[in-house]
Amino acid sequence: MKISTTKRLERLQERHANGDISRRTFLTLTAAAATTAGLNMPWMGRALAATTDVRFDGWGGVVQEAIDKYAFQPYTAKTGNKVVQGTFGDENEIITKIKTSKPGDFQVIHSSGVNYYIKYVNAGATSELNEANIPNLANVLQPMIEPFRKLTPKLSAVPYDYGTTGLAYNTTVISPEEAKEKGAAMLADKKYAGKIGGYADMTTRVWYAALDTGQDPNNIQDMDAVWAKVRETRDLAKKFWSSGAELMDLLSKGEIVVTDAWSGRVAALQQQGHPIGYLDPSGSYAWMEDMLVLKGSPMAECEELLNFMLDPATSIAVAEGQNYPPSLDPTKVKLTEKIEKLPAFDPTGQMKALTFADPIYWADNEDAWQKQWDRISKGA
Template sequence: MKLTTTKRLERLTERYMNGGLDRRAFLGLAAAAGATAGLSMRWMSQALAAVTEVRFDGWGGVVQEAIDKYAFQPYTAKTGNKVTQGTFGDESEIITKVKTATPGEYQIIHSSGVEYYKRYVDGGYNSEINEANIPNMKFVMQAMIDPFLKITPKLSGVPYDYGTTGIAYNTTVISEAEAKEKGAALLFDPKYQGKIGGYGDMTTRVWYAALATGQNPNDIKDIDAVWAKVRENRDLVKKYWSSGAELMDLLAKGEIVVTDAWSGRVAALQQQGSPIGYLDPAGSYAWMEDMLILKGSPMAECEELVNFMLDPATAIAVAEGQNYPPSLDPMKVKLTEKIAKMPAFDPTGTMKSLTFADPNYWASNLDAWTKQWDRISKGG
């Protein structure tokens, strides 16, 4: 997206009027802007016009379709600026791409929360956003912002939505009563051997194994017991899925009858008429997603897009489309009934009812546990 010269000068004036800029600096910058405008040549305007699109990478499927339909398309219609989109099935995949790309090639990532936020920071890919350019941040729950601030005092992204990874089950095979009674133990029930699925991701596997061994996933005392439980689950599982689309396909086709699943994807299946139930057992894995702006991105343009996405009207429409509650604080913004009925929705705006992964605890074990999970998943 290209900011017009007028808009830049308006911002400059605003900063000066607000006292954020002294008179000397203001006059200097205004003169420089005038000189640039006066001396600009044809190729300069073409070069500037090149920043008329922003790159976005997300999770694809129904989630990205909702973002595209309710955020990007209206944004393009309003501003004329395009949003180029890419998708990934696993966030490590996009981190690998970012690592190999030149700074600025990838710009905004629909990142899956605090644990991954730390990975970007460790890799040196984080930027520093100017919150003044994202006035709609005032609507975002502080409880969602704080975990990110613990990692970087200056944010590189803005929390956008949240959800849970609960238990999805085929209601033609497993009754609601059985699901409620067994909860997460369904994933370890030999009765459903060969009909169980699961997300092929270390965090989810360790989280549910910790719950199954009666441990706090954010303070595991006996990791060997957890790995034993992970192996137990592995031997019962038919397929570890690797994307939301694959999860929906496996459940819809009846290849699996129970799996841990992303709440929004299950809601989408239910809306399509599939006989799928969903429950969040005690300690269910909750996560929050953010719109992460990477280092080297055109910051002003990215901030403007993120601000547009956080506009309550846009964020609510996206939330309803993707079936994940928005990061908007229900105490500040009136959310719709549909959102209030979504799994994981927290009406208090404090997020105290949800159990998130402790980013520092999980980050300190990430490498060793990921390696161990990769081995166990392959029969090790």
């Protein structure tokens, strides 16, 4: 795994913040990194990455660690092909980088589902996968594949996992009964002013504001009411977080007592013993993630990697590691008990209980809404 020194240090800080390593270990490793920083020349990273192996960019943190440990390392051991990794904090960030690079510089992206898939299609950055080279695609949930195929009949991505952005709350302050009764309204509850959090993301903010104003997030009729609710939450919030590590830090340190949150990160907090409850209110925001292969990539190697990642043994191990259910159809593949207990897991394989964003509706409104959200988030 090859990442920049800055990313390594950021990840180290993240692990410290998550409580994975002690303060002493953190300081020791930071000092060691600082000592060796002078030996790290700019050309070294390029030299290390200058191979014909596959380049992967993902979300970093515990999610990418799970993918690296349970998919990439076994893949390298089996095939000899290495996976050169990078990370991003926001998917628009990697789209910007792709736009300024040559085809092939970036190859496989851990992308945020159909909403983002459209952006790659619009930018002309998608490839055409040869599905015959990915036999394990047959095990993937059809309801997850169909939205991609509607946009491009020849797939450029394979769905890999899914989850929800539900409500996380501190159980020492908010009871499960109160959470269930109030639902999305907790994010604008004056009782918790200064102790509310939220994802600093337009889709999430608009989605939850729509739920709190009694509207269908995929067919909003009163946008003014939605923006008013977004402002209400903003004024009551302590902080809108922008990464999974920050979410976990805010919740575990008690800086916030209620927030919308990624199901997998909450599961990780619960496994660490923090008093954090999780609730998917009616219409909770469901999302999927995919492995997207970009135009200009070495297709045979990428398809081989995707097939390996979709192998049930690999996919299940990654899912357990990152706490998000895999895209495997539970009616075709026997999943583990741990996965079946994960938040958002759909045992039917129909995905009907989950509400995904309508990609066309959201793509039509994205430019205007993103601009408005950027302004509101800054006090406008």
